[in-house]
Amino acid sequence: xxxxxxxxxxxxxxxxxxxxxxxxxxxxxxxxxxxxxxxxxxxxxxxxxxxxxxxxxxxxxxxxxxxxxxxxxxxxxxxxxxxxxxxxxxxxxxxxxxxxxxxxxxxxxxxxxxxxxxxxxxxxxxxxxxxxxxxxxxxxxxxxxxxxxxxxxxxxxxxxxxxxxxxxxxxxxxxxxxxxxxxxxxxxxxxxxxxxxxxxxxxxxxxxxxxxxxxxxxxxxxxxxxxxxxxxxxxxxxxxxxxxxxxxxxxxxxxxxxxxxxxxxxxxxxxxxxxxxxxxxxxxxxxxxxxxxxxxxxxxxxxxxxxxxxxxxxxxxxxxxxxxxxxxxxxxxxxxxxxxxxxxxxxxxxxxxxxxxxxxxxxxxxxxxxxxxxxxxxx
Numbered sequence: 001x002x003x004x005x006x007x008x009x010x011x012x013x014x015x016x017x018x019x020x021x022x023x024x025x026x027x028x029x030x031x032x033x034x035x036x037x038x039x040x041x042x043x044x045x046x047x048x049x050x051x052x053x054x055x056x057x058x059x060x061x062x063x064x065x066x067x068x069x070x071x072x073x074x075x076x077x078x079x080x081x082x083x084x085x086x087x088x089x090x091x092x093x094x095x096x097x098x099x100x101x102x103x104x105x106x107x108x109x110x111x112x113x114x115x116x117x118x119x120x121x122x123x124x125x126x127x128x129x130x131x132x133x134x135x136x137x138x139x140x141x142x143x144x145x146x147x148x149x150x151x152x153x154x155x156x157x158x159x160x161x162x163x164x165x166x167x168x169x170x171x172x173x174x175x176x177x178x179x180x181x182x183x184x185x186x187x188x189x190x191x192x193x194x195x196x197x198x199x200x201x202x203x204x205x206x207x208x209x210x211x212x213x214x215x216x217x218x219x220x221x222x223x224x225x226x227x228x229x230x231x232x233x234x235x236x237x238x239x240x241x242x243x244x245x246x247x248x249x250x251x252x253x254x255x256x257x258x259x260x261x262x263x264x265x266x267x268x269x270x271x272x273x274x275x276x277x278x279x280x281x282x283x284x285x286x287x288x289x290x291x292x293x294x295x296x297x298x299x300x301x302x303x304x305x306x307x308x309x310x311x312x313x314x315x316x317x318x319x320x321x322x323x324x325x326x327x328x329x330x331x332x333x334x335x336x337x338x339x340x341x342x343x344x345x346x347x348x349x350x351x352x353x354x355x356x357x358x359x360x361x362x363x364x365x366x367x368x369x370x371x372x373x374x375x376x377x378x379x
Contacts, residue, residue, distance in 0.1 A: 040193040040203050044296070045263050047200025054139050055292040056262045061132060061285045062139060064122055064147045066155040066331045069094060077119035081105075083134065084125055084153070092159060092335030095342055097124060102134050103213045109143060121146045127164045128152040129304065129379035130216050132284045136291035137208050150284065151329060152379070161330040164379075168305045169325045171313035173227045177247035184253050185234065187268040191297025207295045216379040219290050221277060221301045223310035233277035233301070234270065238286055239321075246320035247311070249279065261289065270298060279303035281315070281323035283379070304379065 054060055072078040073095050080097035082089050089099040100108045105123075109115055123131035123146065131148035138146045153160040195206040226233065226249065235252040237244045244254040257280075260266040270276055276298055280286040283306040293300035307315060308325045315324035336342060 038198055040195060040197070041190055041297075043198070043200050044193055044203045044207075045190070047204065048140065049262065051140075051142070051200075052144075053262060055136070055289060056258050056260075056265075058258065059139070059144075060136075060258065061288050062135060062147050063128070063132070063150045063284065064120065065150050066333065069122055069124075069149055069156075070331070070333050072120075079113075079115075079118045079121045080124060081108075081121065082124045083131060086339070088126070088153075090337065090339050092157065092337060093153075093341075094124060094156065095334070095336050097336075098341050099339075102130060102215065105134050105138070106141075106208060106212050109138065115143055115145065118145060122149050123147070124149045124156075125152045125379055126160065127154055127168075127305070127379040128282070128284045129220065129287045129302065132287035133214075133216070133219070133291045133302075134212060136288040137212055137295070140204065140292065140295065141208060148284065151282075151325075155329055156331055156333050157335055158330050158332070159335070161327075165305070165325055166327060166330065169308045169312045171311055173223055173310040174312075174314045176227060176250065177311065177314075178250045179245060179247055181245065182251055182253045184255075184266060184269040185271060187266075189272060190263070190268060191272040193297055204295065211291060211294045214294065216304070219287075219294065219301050220283075220304045220379060222304055226277060226303060227310070233275045236270075236276060236278045236289075238278055238280045238289060243321050247314065252279075257285065261292070267296075272298065274299070276300045277303060280306045281321075282306040282308055282325065287379075 048054070052059075069078075069080065080094055082093045082097040082099050083102050083105070084093075084099070085101075086099060089097075093099070102125075115121055121143070123135050125131040125148075128148055128151045131152060135146050135148045149155065151161075151165060154165040155161070158166075193203065193207070195203050197203045197206050221233075226235075230249050230251045235249050237248045237252040237254045238257050239248075239254065240256065241254055244252075248254070255261065255266060261270075270293070276293065278286040278289050278293070278300060279302070280289075283302055283304050286302040286306060290300045290302040303309065305325075307321070307323075311321075312324055315321050316326070
């Protein structure tokens, strides 16, 4: 009889607990559904500005040169991440660089290594543009010790530059420029952001998860396509005003780097309903800006190789613009062959004629395991 009473008591208590849990869940659901609505757009903009306003700060573009990387190859305070495809990585990469595809970068930073242990984490791609795009997102998420390598692997060794910077720096449209200033658009509404999150960092992380997966083909545009009809874009010339006045893409509007793109400045003059094209000297600073604008909901694109892709000769003339790419920027540093960060060392390739050659003998080093798997190629 006592057992029967015990079973009945357990049953009653179970019903009570189950009912109580259901009631509690219903209460929590009611609370969630009746929370006051928030303006995610406003919350995100406030968060970005209060957390350093990176895109308008002196820190952007956060880049290092190939020379600095070479000097610190064995510096334990430096960490190198090669974002190119596994095939390109195996064809030659910087010693000690691990291969992590762009789409896996955020997971790698959050779950697979401790970024705080390093003074500088350097992202490397083919031209410097995809690394700049990814670095912009990481910087906005608070990884302040991350840098992109200027010119990418094109700045490291001629074997890579031949198909990238040396191939694409040109002057096909140097005679198509205008010097007339164009006014900024009237201020309008900012793109509406809806992620379902409430805290600024949560909203940013949700947006970053999507933005990091975009490859250069999704946000990069060639000069040939732009000059077919520049009016297809709201074109942003991201230079100082005096250089803008020396010659720019027809219809382009000048925005001052590190000043214009804040909510209290000229951000609201960007159209939320049409494609935006940002161009700088090389495409690298523009890639930082494009990542930022993409996170904010704009349909932003970067001109691949920047002004060097269509007016390199004019920039070489020593006039008002400058910042020309030259073959002297292509170094002669050795590369590692194969799938591991250190393996077979290849000797340096032939140096461009206008650069002094530094011989680097082959050497034997121990093998180490690579990092997380590689991903898309990118710029």
